[in-house]
Amino acid sequence: MTPTLNYALTGVVLFSVGLSGLFFCAHLLRKILSVNMAGSGVFLVFVALARRQPDVPPDPVPQALVLTGIVVAVSATAVALALFRRLTHEPAEEPHG
Amino acid sequence: MPVTHADACLVWPIVAPLATALAAFVLGGRWSTRLGVAVVPIVVAATAVVTWRVWHHGPQTYSLGNWPAPLGIELHADGLSCAMLLMSACIGAVVSVYSVGYFEGSTTASRGQPQKDTGAQFWPLWLMLWSALHALFLSADIFNLYVTLELLTLAAIGLVVLTGTRAAVEAALRYLLAALAGSLLYLAGVALMYGAHGTLDIASLGRSVTADASLQAALLLMMVGLMLKTALFPLHFWLPPAHGSAPAPVSALLSGLVVKGSFYILLRLWFDVFPQEFTRPLTLLPAVLGAAAILWGSMQALVADRLKMLVAYSTVAQLGYLFLVFGLARPGSDTGFAAWSAVVLFALSHACAKGALFLAAGTILHVAGHDRIRDLPAVSRRLPTTFFAIGVASVGLMGLPPTAAFVAKWTLLRVALGGGHIGLAVVIVLGGLLAAAYLFRVLAAAFTQPGVVDTNVSYRKVPRWMEYSTLGLALVSLLLGLASYPVIELLRIGSPWSPPIVQEAAP
Amino acid sequence: MDSSLAWFDAILTLTLVVVALRVLFAQDLFQAIVLFIVFGLLLSLAWCRLGAVDVALAEAAIGAGLTGALFLNTLATTRRHGDQAPPAETIDRKGAWVDDKLPTLRPRPSTPWTGRLAFGLVAGSVTAWMAAVVVPLAVSSDAPRIAIDEAMLRSGVTNPVTAVLLNFRAYDTLLEVAVLMLAVLTVSSLTAGSARVSKALPSGPVLTSFVRLILPVVVMVAVYVLWSGTKAPGGAFQAAALLGAGGVLLLVTDTQSPSCARYLRRVLLVAGLAVFLLVGLGGMLGAGRFLEYPPAWAGVLITLVETVLTVSIALVLVMLFVGTSPTGAEGSARASDETPGATPLVSRERTS
Numbered sequence: 011m012t013p014t015l016n017y018a019l020t021g022v023v024l025f026s027v028g029l030s031g032l033f034f035c036a037h038l039l040r041k042i043l044s045v046n047m048a049g050s051g052v053f054l055v056f057v058a059l060a061r062r063q064p065d066v067p068p069d070p071v072p073q074a075l076v077l078t079g080i081v082v083a084v085s086a087t088a089v090a091l092a093l094f095r096r097l098t099h100e101p102a103e104e105p106h107g
Numbered sequence: 108m109p110v111t112h113a114d115a116c117l118v119w120p121i122v123a124p125l126a127t128a129l130a131a132f133v134l135g136g137r138w139s140t141r142l143g144v145a146v147v148p149i150v151v152a153a154t155a156v157v158t159w160r161v162w163h164h165g166p167q168t169y170s171l172g173n174w175p176a177p178l179g180i181e182l183h184a185d186g187l188s189c190a191m192l193l194m195s196a197c198i199g200a201v202v203s204v205y206s207v208g209y210f211e212g213s214t215t216a217s218r219g220q221p222q223k224d225t226g227a228q229f230w231p232l233w234l235m236l237w238s239a240l241h242a243l244f245l246s247a248d249i250f251n252l253y254v255t256l257e258l259l260t261l262a263a264i265g266l267v268v269l270t271g272t273r274a275a276v277e278a279a280l281r282y283l284l285a286a287l288a289g290s291l292l293y294l295a296g297v298a299l300m301y302g303a304h305g306t307l308d309i310a311s312l313g314r315s316v317t318a319d320a321s322l323q324a325a326l327l328l329m330m331v332g333l334m335l336k337t338a339l340f341p342l343h344f345w346l347p348p349a350h351g352s353a354p355a356p357v358s359a360l361l362s363g364l365v366v367k368g369s370f371y372i373l374l375r376l377w378f379d380v381f382p383q384e385f386t387r388p389l390t391l392l393p394a395v396l397g398a399a400a401i402l403w404g405s406m407q408a409l410v411a412d413r414l415k416m417l418v419a420y421s422t423v424a425q426l427g428y429l430f431l432v433f434g435l436a437r438p439g440s441d442t443g444f445a446a447w448s449a450v451v452l453f454a455l456s457h458a459c460a461k462g463a464l465f466l467a468a469g470t471i472l473h474v475a476g477h478d479r480i481r482d483l484p485a486v487s488r489r490l491p492t493t494f495f496a497i498g499v500a501s502v503g504l505m506g507l508p509p510t511a512a513f514v515a516k517w518t519l520l521r522v523a524l525g526g527g528h529i530g531l532a533v534v535i536v537l538g539g540l541l542a543a544a545y546l547f548r549v550l551a552a553a554f555t556q557p558g559v560v561d562t563n564v565s566y567r568k569v570p571r572w573m574e575y576s577t578l579g580l581a582l583v584s585l586l587l588g589l590a591s592y593p594v595i596e597l598l599r600i601g602s603p604w605s606p607p608i609v610q611e612a613a614p
Numbered sequence: 615m616d617s618s619l620a621w622f623d624a625i626l627t628l629t630l631v632v633v634a635l636r637v638l639f640a641q642d643l644f645q646a647i648v649l650f651i652v653f654g655l656l657l658s659l660a661w662c663r664l665g666a667v668d669v670a671l672a673e674a675a676i677g678a679g680l681t682g683a684l685f686l687n688t689l690a691t692t693r694r695h696g697d698q699a700p701p702a703e704t705i706d707r708k709g710a711w712v713d714d715k716l717p718t719l720r721p722r723p724s725t726p727w728t729g730r731l732a733f734g735l736v737a738g739s740v741t742a743w744m745a746a747v748v749v750p751l752a753v754s755s756d757a758p759r760i761a762i763d764e765a766m767l768r769s770g771v772t773n774p775v776t777a778v779l780l781n782f783r784a785y786d787t788l789l790e791v792a793v794l795m796l797a798v799l800t801v802s803s804l805t806a807g808s809a810r811v812s813k814a815l816p817s818g819p820v821l822t823s824f825v826r827l828i829l830p831v832v833v834m835v836a837v838y839v840l841w842s843g844t845k846a847p848g849g850a851f852q853a854a855a856l857l858g859a860g861g862v863l864l865l866v867t868d869t870q871s872p873s874c875a876r877y878l879r880r881v882l883l884v885a886g887l888a889v890f891l892l893v894g895l896g897g898m899l900g901a902g903r904f905l906e907y908p909p910a911w912a913g914v915l916i917t918l919v920e921t922v923l924t925v926s927i928a929l930v931l932v933m934l935f936v937g938t939s940p941t942g943a944e945g946s947a948r949a950s951d952e953t954p955g956a957t958p959l960v961s962r963e964r965t966s
Contacts, residue, residue: 047637047653054657058664078779095691
């Protein structure tokens, strides 16, 4: 099994697991974790396929795209967590004002 | 600034709102409103210039950084992009004017409780949303489209939670998770396409793709992802709460423009990238779901008890019409172009009418503090202009002549009957009748005497601009019907049905 | 191929999958999040094995580090606000949708088996379907890619990933920085007004002096990563993640609250995007195009953009952290120059 095949398949599994987790996990934090995992799966497929020819340096374009993807993912995660925090806090903050 | 490339005009609809958003964020306070209003004419002019160029010189392509595709990212404007840009400019301009009044109220007319300056937060977010929309409509690169989709989503989320209510936060989180799932599915499709074809540029993909297993998987992944983001039934669950709980100008933007973004990408990929023999077996799926959306959304709108929820479910129904295009438009046939351009025309008309309806709902909420449909008669006396606007917009939504929606539905009906799609034809007609039914629930309020005049309700004053801008947008939806012909001619430029145009030399 | 490396790959990927499943099914949320951080670190090993060292750096710093910190913070906040550390079950019910209309099957705590079976079936079939497509792609010797070699000579840098990120596809990166900006705008609008100042870590003399020692090192490493990014793996995002981590350390230990004026903070936040935009527009002067760098100036301009981006992104990352953290430094800053105890609710749209 070549590294490309190995990691690309792992990416597929992570994508499927993450996507299923998003639908099946009840807790919001786990849903957000699942999205992140599914994203990592896609990134892995992207970069693994960029290394199909072991004798030439890997294609830099998917790497750059994945770097962009990681930053986008952390932005979305931060927003999701801020929303979650607000949702779980609302009752606690109500009497404050 | 000496700009030698005439096609550089493609950059301005993206850069102008983005740069203004930054300035508005730094300066804050009243300056954000001033800057936000000041950039409106610039953006409108920029989109007009792009359209003018395309109209006279054919599709425009601009290589960012002077790196041509596939190495670099290209901006591309054809008739479809221009139509979308014009829609965005028009609704964006009206919503900006409306928002001045809407958020002005939030800082001055506070009811005893300290409020954060919602207006100062609104403008940078809205301007970035505007920029993201234009970036999306002009992008010619499937990964860049992913970035613009995320930009659009995050801007939309930021705008939904401006009210800060629990309902809005919950709706935003639901929206965000659905949108993230949608973009991941789309991105997975991008990964497969790059892996198989080694390019991200839409035009090169359109030339190089061959019908193979990886392409089929990519198409399915992207299709499901984009259908989720466009809230096609049964993936619409996130839309009504998000559109119903956002501030009114934001609802207008979300229903009018944002959902059209992901639909635009699907339209582009379906007809520009994927080979015809490939999409044919799949045509029925989106069309049938679209038909189901029309029926389901209309039913929900019929029983909704709040005006904003009614309008939001109406969006679910009207989005269904857009997806009929995949069942009705055959590449390479004349009726194909008729159906395709009719659906785009319908999208434009819906954006104006639905925008006006949400703005009107916002005005009612602003004045009366509620939007319960059964209590509307008491409000209608105070807001004749707004209720007139609701009437005009309703004509556009029902698809009565002479609106663009009528032209579009009529064309779709003709194509459906001609192609033997009797079921779809029935749904098209039925959808119009249902729309009439739920909209009459609202319109009836204008002609009903309030039973009991509730003296306890204190009504707030409404800035005139809010009412007039709403009416203006409603009238645009009406007038669009008269302009259907030039719009369809514009759409022909660079469409898959047009003969390839030889690029003229720049003057 | 070296067979021991093949074994390493096999074990690494197997561990990744197992850890991923544990993240979803671990009883305790805290455990799940720690496992998620482990997952990120393992993933950066995978990136190294695929020759993507830039991605590995970013994954370790941002994917595992920052994202993990955000999750931990959120969990800490959630628990703090409940009745003294409620068990996982309670949090689960509190965090789940209240009036759930999502058309999904979900495992109820009483019947975990049906839920897991459904999960397994869905995940398994999606995997099988996608694997059927990905395997032929992965084993095909025909690997089309975008040719960059010739353009590299005019890119101004020698690290191809940096060339793609900041030159060939600089427009993507510009929009990506805008995404970060949006995240900050949204997160700080959500946290504004919640004046709740409490430190995440108890600061003591040991911790304080540790932070004082480590901070200069963090800054130096960040500068190195930034500077080396033009020719070796590294660059603005990785450097910013390091700087951001330093900022977060300062915040949680509170040795010296980086209290800068709101105005200055805003300027620094947008500086990266603004300079990027200006450099892009500068490319349009003369005969150039948006985001075009003259080849002779490309290296300098890229370094300039990257440097300003590093500062802005580091600040963005710190603010994202603050936005999800119980410290609420941003909230307290705002609350002090606005009405104290302001409720963040704008209730005009609340319909009764």
